[in-house]
Amino acid sequence: MTAVAVATKTLLEVRGLEVEYGRVRAVDGIDLTIDAGEILGLAGESGCGKSTVANAIMQILRPPARIVGGSIRFRGEDLTAMSTEELRRFRWRNVSMVFQSAMNALNPVMRVGDQIAEGPMAHMGQSRSQARARALDPGPRMAEWCRTGARPVSPHSAGCSSMADPMPAGHWE
Ligand SMILES: Nc1ncnc2c1ncn2[C@@H]1O[C@H](COP(=O)(O)OP(=O)(O)OP(=O)(O)O)[C@@H](O)[C@H]1O
């Protein structure tokens, strides 16, 4: 038998995380570690604190929520100690979030390509043209939306999961 040493590299390490909404303790001392190449699923009943943990990791908790204990480290760097500018560079490049109800997250009055380009512009310092070129990259259908200037249909309209012209309904997968 051959012993193979597998070097694991810890990406994310959360220790003793505590988050409160006002006086209500929503997350009470959670520990988790994610190594490179590892996938971690967080499952639990509604209201148990999954989104709060994710928002804390991304440092996007809004008052009255606040971290009252513990540490969150990405590649050893303490995220809770980062400045706004450091966090802006860190997010999207290292950790991204797909929010609940993601299909409703696109702004119906902005072009899809412009919304996709916002990420590279805001977090990677890319110019609008560089970011748009990147937006055209992900796949033929997405590229078509970007080229044609499609807008997502308003979530208030009947076809909330479809795209505005020129793509027919049912193409928002
Ligand atoms: N803005 C807020 N003010 C006060 N309490 C809040 C607020 N947001 C969430 N909570 C409370 O924090 C707890 C955790 O909520 P959270 O949204 O993290 O749960 P979740 O596990 O993501 O639930 P779901 O599965 O429904 O998305 C819940 O008890 C919730 O009521």
Ligand SMILES: [Mg+2]
């Ligand atoms: Mg949630």
